[in-house]
Amino acid sequence: MEPFPASQMIVGAIFLICVGTAVLGALIAALTARIIRSVCGLAICCIGLAGLYYFLNSPFLALMEILIYIGAVCVTIVFAVMLAEPDEPVRDENFGSTLVWGGLAVLVSAAIFWGLWRLGAHQDWTAPATRVTDGSVKAIGYSLLTTYSMAFELISLALLVAIVGALAIARTGRTK
Amino acid sequence: MMNPVPLNDRPEIYFTIAALLLAIGIFGLLRRRTLIGMLISGELIFSAASLNLMTFNRFKAPDPTVGQIFVLFIMGLAAAEIAIALSIIIAVYRNYRSVKTRELSELNG
Numbered sequence: 001m002e003p004f005p006a007s008q009m010i011v012g013a014i015f016l017i018c019v020g021t022a023v024l025g026a027l028i029a030a031l032t033a034r035i036i037r038s039v040c041g042l043a044i045c046c047i048g049l050a051g052l053y054y055f056l057n058s059p060f061l062a063l064m065e066i067l068i069y070i071g072a073v074c075v076t077i078v079f080a081v082m083l084a085e086p087d088e089p090v091r092d093e094n095f096g097s098t099l100v101w102g103g104l105a106v107l108v109s110a111a112i113f114w115g116l117w118r119l120g121a122h123q124d125w126t127a128p129a130t131r132v133t134d135g136s137v138k139a140i141g142y143s144l145l146t147t148y149s150m151a152f153e154l155i156s157l158a159l160l161v162a163i164v165g166a167l168a169i170a171r172t173g174r175t176k
Numbered sequence: 177m178m179n180p181v182p183l184n185d186r187p188e189i190y191f192t193i194a195a196l197l198l199a200i201g202i203f204g205l206l207r208r209r210t211l212i213g214m215l216i217s218g219e220l221i222f223s224a225a226s227l228n229l230m231t232f233n234r235f236k237a238p239d240p241t242v243g244q245i246f247v248l249f250i251m252g253l254a255a256a257e258i259a260i261a262l263s264i265i266i267a268v269y270r271n272y273r274s275v276k277t278r279e280l281s282e283l284n285g
Binding site for chain 1: 191240249265
């Protein structure tokens with residue numbers, strides 16, 4: 001049955017690499033002081049997420065993740081970093097309040113993680129009995145042009161409005 | 177491997193990663209002092225939501241195209257949101273010469 005005895009372990013190792021990349025990139029994105037490193041962390045996290053999407057039977061979304069998030073979002077943020085100087089300011093208040101507020105932030109995020117993890121890990125996730133489609137790119141294309149055509153058109157309209165609005169907002173104050 | 181179900185076929189692993197990404201994003205959102213840093217943390221939260229939806233799509237949904245299309249729309253909206261937010265940040269920087277959230281404490285109609 002197995003074409004190669006260690007293939008299961010290789011797949012598991014690649015999966016663990018994807019998980020580690022996603023989590024490590026997210027930690028870099030949230031914790032570093034320099035914003036440019038934070039953007040790089042976001043890009044690393046998106047590479048790991050693309051691998052996870054591949055493991056979730058969706059190579060289409062894996063490619064889209066790299067194309068949109070790394071190719072568009074991260075590059076746009078890098079442009080904004082070049083135009084503004086957004087490095088984290090040196091911590092000027094006293095050490096005690098930094099510690100208190102940092103501890104509070106850790107507490108809030110740890111509580112959210114613990115609650116969601118309990119909710120997700122202690123359920124019985126049974127698979128559905130039948131699948132209507134196979135989830136391939138062809139099926140996605142059919143769905144986009146039939147069931148979700150209205151939402152598809154609306155999202156193109158939203159993108160158009162966003163681009164025009166971004167141009168209009170960024171233009172004000174330029175002539176002064 | 178000890179477990180008969182391989183690691184990449186277990187939904188709780190994906191749920192745990194999504195919860196971790198959400199927690200890291202919220203932590204960054206609370207701790208960052210500049211607008212662009214908060215925006216990056218917001219993107220992490222978007223990614224957590226997408227991963228969660230894709231996990232449900234893979235393990236629970238009878239029609240596996242629904243989650244993929246939903247996540248595609250989330251990516252499109254995230255791109256639109258980034259464009260708007262960055263243009264606002266640039267406009268703010270032109271007015272205040274700063275994007276630190278502590279210094280942006282004035283409203284002007």
